[in-house]
Amino acid sequence: MSSSAVKTCMNGLCGATTTPQWKRGWPMKAGGFATLCYPCGCTYDNLNYCERFHLNEPGWRECKFCDKPVHCGCVVSKYLHECLDLGGISCIKCARAKAIQPVKQLVSNDIPNGFARFSGNWHPSVFSNQMNNGPSYDKVKLAHLNEGLEKHQKTPSNSSIGGPFKQDEPSSEKFSIACSSSKDGSSSFRNPLPLPSIFQNQSPLPNGPDNNKPKLGFQQSFGFALGTPGSSMLPTSNGVSMQEKVPSFKQEQRPHQKLSKPSKSGVSVRAQTIKGMGSDNRVARAPAEGRGRSQLLPRYWPKITDQELLQISGDLNANCTITPLFEKVLSASDAGRIGRLVLPKACAEAYFPPINQSEGLPIRIRDIKGKEWTFQFRFWPNNNSRMYVLEGVTPCIQNMQLQAGDIVIFSRLDPEDKLVIGCRKAPISAGASAVPSAVDGGPCTGNENSSINTEREGTTNCDPMQSPVIQEKKKARNIGSKSKRLHMHSEDAMELKFTWEEAQDFLRPPPAKPTVVVIEDFELEEYDEPPVFGKRTIFTMTASRLQEQWVQCDSCSKWRKLPSDVLIPSKWTCSHNVTDPDRCSCSAPEEKGAGDLDCILRLSKQPKKRKVAENGKTEDRPIEPNGLDALATAAVIGSVNGNEVGGSLAGPTTRHPRHRPGCTCIVCIQPPSGKGKHKPTCICNVCSTVRRRFKTLMLRKRKRLSEADSETGRKSQVPVVKGTESVDGIGTGTRTGTGVGIEAVSEGSNKGQELDLNCDPREEEMMLAEAAANASSIHTQWHNMLQGLVPNGTSDIKDGPMHTNEVVEGS
DNA sequence: CAGGTGCATGAACTA
DNA sequence: AGTTCATGCACCTGT
Numbered sequence: 001m002s003s004s005a006v007k008t009c010m011n012g013l014c015g016a017t018t019t020p021q022w023k024r025g026w027p028m029k030a031g032g033f034a035t036l037c038y039p040c041g042c043t044y045d046n047l048n049y050c051e052r053f054h055l056n057e058p059g060w061r062e063c064k065f066c067d068k069p070v071h072c073g074c075v076v077s078k079y080l081h082e083c084l085d086l087g088g089i090s091c092i093k094c095a096r097a098k099a100i101q102p103v104k105q106l107v108s109n110d111i112p113n114g115f116a117r118f119s120g121n122w123h124p125s126v127f128s129n130q131m132n133n134g135p136s137y138d139k140v141k142l143a144h145l146n147e148g149l150e151k152h153q154k155t156p157s158n159s160s161i162g163g164p165f166k167q168d169e170p171s172s173e174k175f176s177i178a179c180s181s182s183k184d185g186s187s188s189f190r191n192p193l194p195l196p197s198i199f200q201n202q203s204p205l206p207n208g209p210d211n212n213k214p215k216l217g218f219q220q221s222f223g224f225a226l227g228t229p230g231s232s233m234l235p236t237s238n239g240v241s242m243q244e245k246v247p248s249f250k251q252e253q254r255p256h257q258k259l260s261k262p263s264k265s266g267v268s269v270r271a272q273t274i275k276g277m278g279s280d281n282r283v284a285r286a287p288a289e290g291r292g293r294s295q296l297l298p299r300y301w302p303k304i305t306d307q308e309l310l311q312i313s314g315d316l317n318a319n320c321t322i323t324p325l326f327e328k329v330l331s332a333s334d335a336g337r338i339g340r341l342v343l344p345k346a347c348a349e350a351y352f353p354p355i356n357q358s359e360g361l362p363i364r365i366r367d368i369k370g371k372e373w374t375f376q377f378r379f380w381p382n383n384n385s386r387m388y389v390l391e392g393v394t395p396c397i398q399n400m401q402l403q404a405g406d407i408v409i410f411s412r413l414d415p416e417d418k419l420v421i422g423c424r425k426a427p428i429s430a431g432a433s434a435v436p437s438a439v440d441g442g443p444c445t446g447n448e449n450s451s452i453n454t455e456r457e458g459t460t461n462c463d464p465m466q467s468p469v470i471q472e473k474k475k476a477r478n479i480g481s482k483s484k485r486l487h488m489h490s491e492d493a494m495e496l497k498f499t500w501e502e503a504q505d506f507l508r509p510p511p512a513k514p515t516v517v518v519i520e521d522f523e524l525e526e527y528d529e530p531p532v533f534g535k536r537t538i539f540t541m542t543a544s545r546l547q548e549q550w551v552q553c554d555s556c557s558k559w560r561k562l563p564s565d566v567l568i569p570s571k572w573t574c575s576h577n578v579t580d581p582d583r584c585s586c587s588a589p590e591e592k593g594a595g596d597l598d599c600i601l602r603l604s605k606q607p608k609k610r611k612v613a614e615n616g617k618t619e620d621r622p623i624e625p626n627g628l629d630a631l632a633t634a635a636v637i638g639s640v641n642g643n644e645v646g647g648s649l650a651g652p653t654t655r656h657p658r659h660r661p662g663c664t665c666i667v668c669i670q671p672p673s674g675k676g677k678h679k680p681t682c683i684c685n686v687c688s689t690v691r692r693r694f695k696t697l698m699l700r701k702r703k704r705l706s707e708a709d710s711e712t713g714r715k716s717q718v719p720v721v722k723g724t725e726s727v728d729g730i731g732t733g734t735r736t737g738t739g740v741g742i743e744a745v746s747e748g749s750n751k752g753q754e755l756d757l758n759c760d761p762r763e764e765e766m767m768l769a770e771a772a773a774n775a776s777s778i779h780t781q782w783h784n785m786l787q788g789l790v791p792n793g794t795s796d797i798k799d800g801p802m803h804t805n806e807v808v809e810g811s
Numbered sequence: 812c813a814g815g816t817g818c819a820t821g822a823a824c825t826a
Numbered sequence: 827a828g829t830t831c832a833t834g835c836a837c838c839t840g841t
Contacts, residue, residue: 331832332833333834338816338833340816342831344830345829345831358817380817380818382818382819382830382831383820384829385829385830387818387831391816
C-alpha cells in the first residue's frame with residue numbers, strides 16, 4: 001500500500017498519519033480493507049483475528065450479547081484494538097468495545113481474571129482474559145498438585161497471567177497448568193446438562209474443522225502476538241505480564257495456529273531483548289520466520305525458557321541474538337548409533353537450506369558451547385514426499401549426552417545466520433511407564449554450564465526393586481514404543497495430563513465469592529480467582545439430601561466424611577479432619593458405608609473412552625479390543641475376555657510398551673488362554689493372521705530361493721521348513737503345532753523378521769514369570785501349550801516365545 | 812560378518 | 827484419505 005495521499009491509520013487507537021509504509025488491515029464492511037500504519041499493520045493479523053472470528057461468521061461485526069451486561073460479544077474486540085470492532089468502527093450495536101481499554105494501556109492488574117463454574121463444572125470463562133499465556137485447552141496439565149494447592153492457600157493471586165489457573169511462583173515450571181477441552185472440542189463434563197451457547201460453541205482450536213462457527217470465549221486462542229504494535233507479552237518471574245518492546249517487523253503471524261500452546265512471548269524472542277526478564281516459564285514459541293514455517297506443528301515449536309535463551313546467548317556471544325526455530329524430541333533411532341536424526345519435514349524445509357539432491361549438503365551447526373559440528377543434511381524420497389535427516393549426529397548427541405526422549409532445540413544465531421543446536425533433557429513423567437523418555441535420573445553432565453539441562457533433576461521413577469540393568473533394558477524398550485507420539489510430549493517435569501473433564505474432579509472454587517452471571521437463563525458463577533486444586537473427593541447425598549464429601553486419608557487410606565464445602569488439600573490425612581474429632585486420627589474406624597467408596601472410585605477411574613457406534617450413538621463403556629487386540633492386551637495385563645486380573649483393560653503397561661492393544665508381535669498374538677491350543681481348522685483372528693503371515697513368508701522364501709537358484713544354477717537342498725509344509729500352518733508341522741509356532745520357526749530362519757526384536761528375553765522371562773503368577777495368564781497357557789509341542793531337551797521354550805524362535809531356528 | 816545406507820512400511824496424526 | 831515420521835530391513839561395502 002502506498003502512502004501517496006494523506007492517510008490516517010484506521011486503527012482507532014493509533015491514528016498515525018506518517019508512517020514509512022501503509023499496510024492492509026481488516027476488511028471493511030463496505031468493501032476493501034482498512035488502512036493501517038506500518039506498526040499497526042505489522043501486528044494486525046487478519047487471519048488469526050478478525051477474519052477468522054468475525055468475517056467467517058454470518059452476521060459478523062454484530063454483537064451477539066449486546067443486551068448482556070457482561071460483554072459485547074465481540075470475541076476479539078475486548079482486548080485487541082486491532083480488531084475491526086475496536087479499530088475504526090466500534091461494535092455496531094453496543095459501541096461498548098471502544099470503551100474498553102486498549103491493550104497497550106493495560107497492565108496486569110487491569111486484566112480481569114475470570115473463571116466460570118457452571119453446573120458444577122469449571123470452564124475457562126468466556127469473559128476472562130486467558131490469552132496471555134495462550135493455554136492449551138486441549139489438555140489440562142497439572143503439575144505438582146500438592147504444591148499448587150498449598151501455594152495457592154499461602155499466596156494470594158495477583159494475576160491471571162499464566163493461564164486460567166494460577167501460577168504462583170516464579171519457578172512455576174513445576175506448577176504450570178494449561179487446559180483445554182476435549183479433542184473434539186466438545187465439552188463433555190460430568191454433568192450432562194445443557195450449556196449456554198457460549199460454552200457449547202467452545203472449540204479449543206481456532207482453526208478447527210468448525211472454524212466457521214462462532215467462537216465465543218476463546219480468547220486464549222489468540223495466545224501470541226497479542227501486543228500492541230511492536231510489543232509482545234513477556235512473562236516475568238512474578239507471573240505478572242510485562243510488555244517488552246520487541247522489534248516486530250520481522251514477525252509474522254501464523255496463519256494457522258494449530259494449537260494449543262502458543263507463545264507468551266511472541267514470535268522469535270530475541271535474547272537481547274529479554275535480558276533481565278528472567279522468566280522460567282517454558283513456553284512454546286511460535287516459529288520464527290522461514291519458508292513454510294506456518295505449517296510447523298506446535299509440537300516442534302521451541303519450548304525454551306527465557307533464561308535458557310539468555311544462557312545460550314551468553315554462552316555463545318553476547319552480541320548475537322538467538323532465535324529458537326524448532327525443537328524435536330529425540331526418538332530411539334535419532335539417538336541411536338545409526339547417527340541419523342530425522343528432521344521434521346516442515347522444519348527442515350523452513351529453516352534448513354533447500355536441497356534438490358537426495359545427498360543433500362553438509363551443514364555446520366554450532367552447539368551451545370560454541371563447538372561446531374558438521375552434519376549431512378539430506379533427504380530420502382518417501383511416498384512422493386521427502387524425509388529429511390541429519391546424518392552424523394551421533395558425536396554431537398553423545399557430546400551432549402542426549403538419549404531418546406531428550407529434546408534437541410535448533411535455533412538461529414543472528415546476525416551470523418548460523419544454526420545452533422541446543423538440548424533439553426527429558427522431563428520425567430509422573431505416570432510414566434509408557435513415557436519413553438530416557439529416565440536416567442542423573443544430571444546432564446555433558447553441559448553443566450547450560451541451564452538447558454535443568455530438567456530431569458535427579459528425580460526418577462526408578463523402582464528400587466529393579467536392578468540398574470533391568471532399568472536400562474526397560475529404558476531401551478520404552479524408547480522403542482510405537483506410541484511415542486502419544487507419550488513423548490510431556491513438556492514439564494512431573495506433569496500429569498488431564499482433560500478438562502478429568503480435571504473437574506480436582507478443581508475447587510477459590511475462597512472468594514463468585515459473581516453470578518445469568519446468560520441464556522443459565523446461571524454461571526464467575527470467579528476472579530482461578531480454581532484451586534484439591535484432593536479428589538467423592539460427593540454423596542444423604543437421605544436428607546444434604547451433600548457430603550468423602551476423602552481418603554493419604555496415610556491410612558480410610559475414607560472420612562467431611563462437609564461438602566471443605567476444601568481438601570491434595571495431601572490429606574486423618575489428622576486434618578478437624579470437623580470430626582472422632583475421626584481425626586488414623587486409628588479411628590472408618591464410617592459406615594465408606595467401604596463402598598473404593599469401589600466407586602475404581603469405577604470412576606475406568607476408562608472414559610466412548611465408542612462411537614455405527615448409529616452415531618456413543619456408548620459409555622470401555623472399548624474392548626477384539627481379536628489380536630484383545631489378545632495383545634490380555635497378554636500384557638493378564639486379563640482374558642474382559643476378566644480383569646490386574647489393571648484396566650486398555651491401560652498402559654510398564655513392561656514392553658509394544659505389547660499393547662494392537663501389537664501383533666509374537667508375544668502378543670498368543671492364542672487366548674483357557675481353551676488350550678487351537679484346532680488346525682481354527683479361524684480365529686490369531687490363527688488366520690498367523691496363517692496369512694506364514695503363507696506370505698513361505699512365498700517370499702520360495703521366491704528368494706528360486707531366484708538364487710536360477711542365478712547360481714544350483715538347486716537349493718535346504719528344505720524350507722521342517723515338517724509338512726502346509727500353508728495352513730496350524731498343527732501340521734512336527735514342531736509347529738500352532739500358527740504362532742510356525743511363524744516363529746519360519747521367521748526365525750529368516751533372521752527373525754517380523755519378530756519383535758525389541759524384546760529382551762530376560763524381560764520376557766520376567767513377564768512370563770509374572771504372568772505365570774496369574775493362573776489365568778495367557779502367557780502361562782501359551783507356555784504350557786508350547787511345552788507340549790516342542791520336544792524336551794531341544795528347546796529353550798521355557799524361556800518364552802522369543803526363545804522358541806531361537807531354538808527352532810537352530811534345530 | 813559387521814556396520815552403513817536407502818528404501819519400505821505402517822502407526823500416528825491431520826485435514 | 828492423505829501425510830508424516832519412526833523404524834525395520836534388505837542390500838551394499840568394508841574389514
